[in-house]
Amino acid sequence: MNDHTISQVVKDNLCTGCGTCLALCPNEAIEMVIDEKKGVYVPELNEEKCNNCGICYKVCPGHEVDFKELNLEIFGKEPDDILIGNYLNCYIGYSTDYDIRYNSSSGGLVTQLLIFALEEGIIDGALVTRMKKDNPLEPEPFIARTREEVIEARGSKYCPVPANVALKEILNSKEGEKFAVVGLPCHIHGLRKAQQVNEKLKEGVDNRVISHRNHHRTCHIRIYNV
Template sequence: MCPGYEFSYDSLNLEIFGRKPENMLIGNSLNCYAGFSTNESVRFNSSSGGLITQILIFALEKGIIDGALVIKMNKDKPLEPEPFIARTKEEIIEAAQSKYCPVPANVAVKQIIDSNPNEKFAVVGLPCHINGIRKAQQINKKLKNNIVFCLGILCNHTPNFLATDLFLQRYNVKKEDIIKIDYRGNGWPGFMRIETTKSTLKISLGKYWWFIGSHFFYPKSCLTCSDGFCELSDASFGDAWLPEYSHDNKGTSVVVTRTEKMSQLLCDMKNELELIKIDDNRITQSQMGMLYFKKKSLNARLKFISNSSKSQEVLNPDLIDYILSIYVCFTVLISSNPIIRKMLAKVPLRVMWLYKLPYSIIVNSINSKNMWKKN
């Protein structure tokens, strides 16, 4: 079922939404919103606006679902993500926030397959998770009938485990001392919070993202992915990286709904959610860096790495995209070298920042001119 081996976006779009993708950047859509949960605590303790957590709680309380496939960090092994079926409000809240490490969401799918025939579920996942679920639904009736909706998470890439390991080393945190790790939460854009037997560290997203977001920690499969908006989910959720929300320290999400049942569910949540309709252009504007990576420079990267059969329409790359792709592929390639890994644990964050700076400046300038989007 792994979507990394073979995947047809057109046929799955036809099967799920009855039409091929209308918008090459975000896929099929019905409505776009920006908003947040009206529950201050849910909003503050989630990744952005707390919408995913709030929708799951509502669906559970209204009997729309009996459980949701979500991810928490394992209590005994706090650095390991644990996919599970949350069946209570408390469990859904416990699973809130983004986990910036590889997550084997498929291990909990078996619990849905083995569940009572009348039970209904929601699934939360990254594009690669949801695409795998969609393929599995094609051959497994229980998954098709019993999963009532899939909530997708916008995704640029998932950092590998090395990112967290080296980050802990640089802060002199021993893995065995860790009691709990939160990658997001505590308002927006939030903090990484590392609770150890000795102390609690709180590191702002801005600070650790230069490290964890560095191309040194990109899994190879993320280099071949063209789906940043989780285009086969019933609704997709991301951070509202827009100027009008940049001073909001509580958190706002952007949402794309793709199915009537999801649009209706959001309408029914008038008391639980604060949502405003926005243009799909504003949604793409909030994700220009990610869209450049997925839709504009993908084919340039694929010239340098082998790829399996995935068919999704993307834009043709220009010379500058090839140059930037050489930088990205070279960085991913050398990151597997043990000497480079040792160096990464030691180099000052400023050096890491400087290494990525030319790439960021060029991509920002390409995006600010909006040239590729107009083509």
């Protein structure tokens, strides 16, 4: 039996529910479903559509992330401190827009920076997550292309979020469009592995990173030229 499958990753309890496998599957053979017992998202495979290409396993951060290889490939060097990683600079701050500051999380920094990047034409959209209007308990990752849409997604989501399913929208975007991606470490690990196998994501990388540390979680914004 082939253990190198995302089904095995799920069986081994290594799946983080990041959604990268769904976005990168060329045959739309994966659906994210809720594991009712654990309350987390897991991928479900449609074996009739799957041709065993193995891409989903290659991009999966659940079973392995080779930090040394990724650091050398992306930044050309290993970080001085493996716990912090490679970075350009670290800042603290908050939005000076009263509404954004007080209605977002941690001073609204991520929301404000995304709006700035959109309005300055640095990006065409941002992968963010809002809660569904018809089901406020269900997260909805999507590409925000306006200030209003970024604001819809403000605030932390205290539930499992398969954010990387929305990478599919970036993969289907027009040539030359640029995107920011907001995610937790497991999402960014999946994204990094996806870059290794997908030219559209790989060629578009702009290595400017803004990292936002909130409580015990880290949120990264990465800007892509896709």
